[in-house]
Amino acid sequence: MKTDVGEYVECDGSSLGDSLRDELQQQYDKAFTLSDRDARAAKAVADEIYVKAGDANDPYWQGLSRYLAGFCFYNLSEYDNAMEEFEHGDQIAQEHNLPNLVIKFRNGYGAIFSRLGRYHDAIEQFTEGLKKAREMGLKSDTGHFLINLGEASLLMGDAAQALSFELEAEGLIPELAGESRYAIDVYYNLAEAQSRSGRTEDAERSYRRSLETATMVGNTLSEVEARVRLGSILADRGHEAEALAVIEEALRLSRSCGFPFQEAASLLACGRIELSLGRLEEATHHFEMAVEVADSHKMGDLLSPALESLSTAKAAMNRFDEAYHDLLKSVEAAHTWSSSEAIRILAGMAAGYQLEKMKREAEAEKVRREGLESANERLRTVTSIGRSLTQSLEPRDILTRMWNELSTSIDLKLLGFGIYSPESGVIEFPGLIESGVLQKASSVFLSDESSLAALCVREKRVLYYATSDEARSALGDHPIISFGSTPVTSETILYLPLFRENDIVGVMTVQSTRDHAYSDDIIEMLEAIASFTAIAVENARIMIRLNKMNQTISGEKEQVEKAALASSWLAEHDSLTGLSNRRFLERVLDENIRLATLEDNNIALFFADLDDFKKVNDAYGHDAGDRVLVAVAERLLSVFRDADYVARVGGDEFIVAAPGVKDVRSVALMADKVVASLNEPLTIAEGLISVSISVGVALFPEHGHSSQELISRADEAMYLIKRTGKGAWRMWSASVRSDEPSWSSGMLGQSVV
Known part of the structure; x- marks a missing residue:
């Protein structure tokens, strides 16, 4: 995130005389310049400002010095210390009713939240700050909030929204010509948005403008950041040698100035280029150093991709066990640092990582046994189903997609899944497919002793019966409930519970007219598919709840459209x-x-x-x-x-x-x-x-x-x-x-x- 501690400070609320104000402004400018090269020295200057402002009984400069000190710690990736400084300065500003200063701390809090992966909290802070800055006519603060909202939008995956924010920020450059740091940050973030939107040439030009401006004014931190991203663009365009030279200079600068976040980003960028060139040892070395720096400085947004890249490099060197464990660490890191929305996405990724493990094991069996092709086919089926299922919200469409994929791979008579509602105790089957024909919806109660689906949900375990006699034995004296009015004709019956984190959200059933139809390998494949199905079922369950809510609203369609317009998306x-x-x-x-x-x-x-x-x-x-x-x-x-x-x-x-x-x-x-x-x-x-x-x-x-x-x-x-x-x-x-x-x-x- 970009700061707005720029070269000029609007001192509304300061009670100092001109002489002392000029002295503090000079020290502030000095600290600002130092913060990008020697953050600890800049922090010491900020402390001097605090003492002098305290002696002069000026709360504005006391609070502003804590804002500067907070961003010094931010540049050093010491986020706890940064938060303490921001909270101290914010308290001073609140107690002395200094609205121009209060606004700035929204930027500080948002920057820390974003670095820690709490993107929704960051956007909330930036949005509130932008609103206040516009109301008060503060052009500089308005511009910096636009920059940071654009960056947060990119981190949330919305490149179009990010581009909109950055283009609006670019329009303020002529009005903020005295703030060289502002132009650097605008061009950098504009390049990020252009790159994500596929406008590679525009992105390269914007990165170069950011780099040139940062180098010209001696802003080392911004120079490093621009070098890393420019190098990545050059590598994508096939200029690997130039890209490595640009990023290696960024690595040197970040180390000499003590910027651990930028050091980790530079190491990661170098490793990725070396990996693309087949230099596996060098790539692995850089990734390992990136992991070490990111882990030691609590860099949540860099630790997960660094571990994932390290896993990729080790897998290319046939170090599969190490690669798998690094991949698991990457998922754990992402789960720890990401927002709740990101966690939902990671659940789908986790199933993909399980498939990677299965694929490695299948490849290891290549020289030891036959059947590799069928194992690979199962993996392709799971991957295809997983990719397809998580793109749909309509339950019957989800079911049809599953049937189309599975019916060509296994012996299949009946396929269905039920959505479990803890509130009502009902398992709703939105539809089942029998012999290729989509059947009508049905439901069972969780307490029904005659239902294998209810038994599976109650006991939260896989139920596999190789024959119909085994299934009947499992229910004791209770007859098996069939779907619809037709008699039970299945011999092999499989029920799999569907979990989202630790909660059961539904059940999936696969059945065949042959006995002993499913081997252990097929059941393992179906368990992997169940991981993806759980995501689809959870999405469908949410959609069902929304539909039920909508049905209670008079003038349903008009009201839903009004509710939709209330959301920015x-x-x-x-x-x-x-x-x-x-x-x-x-x-x-x-x-x-x-x-x-x-x-x-x-x-x-x-x-x-x-x-x-x-x-x-x-x-x-x-x-x-x-x-x-x-x-x-x-x-x-x-x-x-x-x-x-x-x-x-x-x-x-x-x-x-x-x-x-x-x-x-x-x-x-x-x-x-x-x-x-x-x-x-x-x-x-x-x-x-x-x-x-x-x-x-x-x-x-x-x-x-x-x-x-x-x-x-x-x-x-x-x-x-x-x-x-x-x-x-x-x-x-x-x-x-x-x-x-x-x-x-x-x-x-x-x-x-």
Whole structure:
């Protein structure tokens, strides 16, 4: 996180005379300059300021000296000491009613929370500080809070939001020209956001600007940080030798100035480049040093990736046992330091690490026994199912995905999973698949003595019966409950409990008409799949609760939409497909138009509308129509680049903004791909459904200079396709509005040459 202890201090609230104020300002500037090279010396100067301000009975400078001292400890990765200094200074500011100073401590607290992996707490502090700074008209504080909110957004995985914050911060650079540190931090964080958004060349330019400014003003800490990230970008672009030289200089500087966090980051970056070059010994050495530094200084956000990288290097050297243990340590470290949201994601990762262990064991068996291919096939099945399951919230869709994968790998008669509700004591089966046919939903009570599913949940253990007689014996005198009205025909019956951390959330059953159908290897594979299923079930359980809550609200749809708008994420995204909505698209498009104007770049805008979508709803129902829209969204995402913006703006209308397109030929190829993406039928729970799509295209700057103008013209081009053929695309031209249309460069549904 970036500080705002910059070269100039607004001293509202200070009672000092001009002479002493100037003296303290000079000492403050000296300490600020030192803090990036010799943080302990800077701390000593901050203490001198505290004593002089105390003698002069000036609480403002006393509190400000504690703010500076806190960031000195922060640079040294001594977070407990940093927090004590911030709390001391904050108390002084609160007691003496110094709002300009109180705001600064929101930045200090947020920086520590972010470094410790408590990103939600960090964002809360930065957001509160930004609000107050704007209300009070404090430009410098406003800019620094924007910078840090952008960085926190990146750590939470929201590159688009981060880019928005950093671009707003960049706009304040002319007003804060006297703060060289501010420009350094803006360019650095802007580069981070550009890199995550796939704009690699822009990111390299921004990193270089940050590095040049930091070097020019002697800001060693910022120079080190910029070097590390610039080196990583250069390595990604194939310039490994230059990258290593840049990062090794960062490592030298961080060690000479006593910056352990930056030292660990430099070691990690060096190791990754060496690993990509096949220098395994050197990479392992650097990763081991990074782990040592990160662990000794409680660097939660670096310890886990350092351990994971060390595991990768050791695995490449066939040191599998060490690699596996390092990987487990990485998961434990991530669990310790991450927020609750990150913990949910790590549960899915943990199952993946278990699969890595299974894969190593299978490879070790390669020279000792046959059957390697079947073991690998099981691993592929588990990996595919795990990746697929955690992407869905709809229980019946989850079940269908599982059946499609498992039915080709094992003998399968019946597959299902139940969602357990501790509050009601009921296990709800949203559906079961028997012989490939999706059955209706059913449920059992936890107390039911005739249910194997209830027995599995009560005893929290795997139940495996090689024959139906064994299953009947397990229930004593109670008959086995069947699903629906059909008699029990399964011979081999397996029930697996589904756990999330220490809580049981459901049960999964796999059954076959053959006895002794499942070997120990297959059961082990199914237990691994159960880890992923537990995540999917937990997500489905949350969705079921939300649906039940929504059913109690009068005017359900209108109220849900209002509730969605209350959330900053839902306010800018479509709740059905997860795509951006029109509001977000227009904001991002306007910003990209501004950048494209400055950089002389092009933007292509695609307005797409499904053909005859009403027929799908009429034939299959609106639930099926929703699933078709989700599937179409996935097809569109697969066509466009990561840096493009795909949005759903109406019932069956989608808009895509593609900045940085090279020429009209590239646009035509992209439009061809959009139309062709729906040539293959969509697979949903109801079966295969075919739809086509009509697309209108408009270009910046040729066809418009604002988001509204581009959208309107792409819409016009799309509706002309609707009237003249459907299932094709058209580029807008002035003749689109005429009674006798003139095809734009002959581009109806074909590439331009």
